[in-house]
């Protein structure tokens with residue numbers, strides 16, 4: 001399967017987040033063309049600052065594979081990873097990250113900085129950005145638009 005296919009799976013995860021009032025962000029981890037884990041943002045529901053889609057997906061993948069080393073895995077995520085998630089990606093040795101929309105307010109995979117490819121770390125990650133970017137971005141902007149309208153009422 002190709003990157004678009006797995007990104008669409010991540011988008012489906014993001015929609016699950018939206019259904020429960022979370023910021024719609026979803027992630028999928030794939031190894032050898034097999035889906036190892038899927039997750040979506042649960043920060044509000046769980047009131048946990050670390051309950052980002054990528055962290056939850058990484059945690060599940062480590063449990064599933066019984067190793068902290070996700071060396072040949074690819075992580076798909078609808079929004080560019082924040083500093084915490086980019087850190088977790090580097091530390092879990094993920095090989096490749098594919099993300100949808102760029103995040104001008106927090107993106108650490110090339111927008112504000114590039115934690116994934118800093119040669120001072122002992123691991124660098126291949127990055128592909130902009131896959132289904134429009135769909136990923138629109139989900140977020142629609143969510144925040146709706147939130148603002150609801151607040152006004």
Ligand SMILES: [Zn+2]
Pocket residue numbers: 052053054081082083084085086
């Ligand atoms: Zn994050």
